[in-house]
Amino acid sequence: MNKMPETVTNKFIELFAVLNNATDDLKMAGAEAYLIGDFSKVDVITDSCRKLQALEAEIKSTVNNFDAKYIARNEKPNFYKKDKNRTRKPGDRLIVKVAGKVIEEPTIAETFVKTLRIFGLERVAKLNKTLASIPLMAKSPVHGYQAQRRCDGWFITTHVNKASATTVLEEIAKELHIPVKVEFIER
Secondary structure: OOOOOHHHHHHHHHHHHHHHHHHHHHHHHHHHHHHHOOHHHHHHHHHHHHHHHHHHHHHHHHHHHHHHHHHHHHOOOOOOOOOOOOOOOOOOEEEEEEOOEEEEOOOHHHHHHHHHHHHOHHHHHOOOOEEOOEEOEEOOOOOOOOOEEEEOOEEEEOOOOHHHHHHHHHHHHHHHOOOEEEEEEOO
C-alpha cells in the first residue's frame, strides 16, 4: 500500500476536529451537570469524555504506525558516495534563546518549528503570518505545497532560510511580547 492519500489525511484532520468539539461539548455539559448537582450525570459524561479521548489517541496511534511503516518500507539505501569536490557547504545552525531556554536543532526548519511550539502554536496562529504567500500555520495542508511540517494538529510552513527565519521569529516574539535572541553559527 502506498502513502496515505491527501484526501484521507484531510478526513482524519476533520475527524480529529469533530472529536475535539464533541469532547468540549461533553465537558461543558459535565460542568453544567456539576453546577446543578446531578453527579450521576457528571459520572456518565466524564466516562463518555474519556472514551472519546481514548478513541482519538488510538486513531492517532494507528495513523502514526501507518506512516512509520510506509516510511520504513520506502527508505532507499544510502549507497551513493560523497563527492569530494562538492562545492555546496553544509547549512548553518540556528540558535534561538527564548525565556531562558536555548533551542538548537540539526536544521533551521526544526529549530524554527520547536521555537514556534514554545511561543504557543495557538497564539502564533492568531497572528495570521505568511511565508512566501503561504500561511505560516494552517489546520489543513496547503494543496501542492510540500514544505510543511505537521505538528500538534497544525501544518507549519518550514520553507525558511537564515533571513526569513530570523525575521519571522523576531516579528512573532515582538507581537507576543516575548524576549527572543536569534543567532546563527556557520559550519
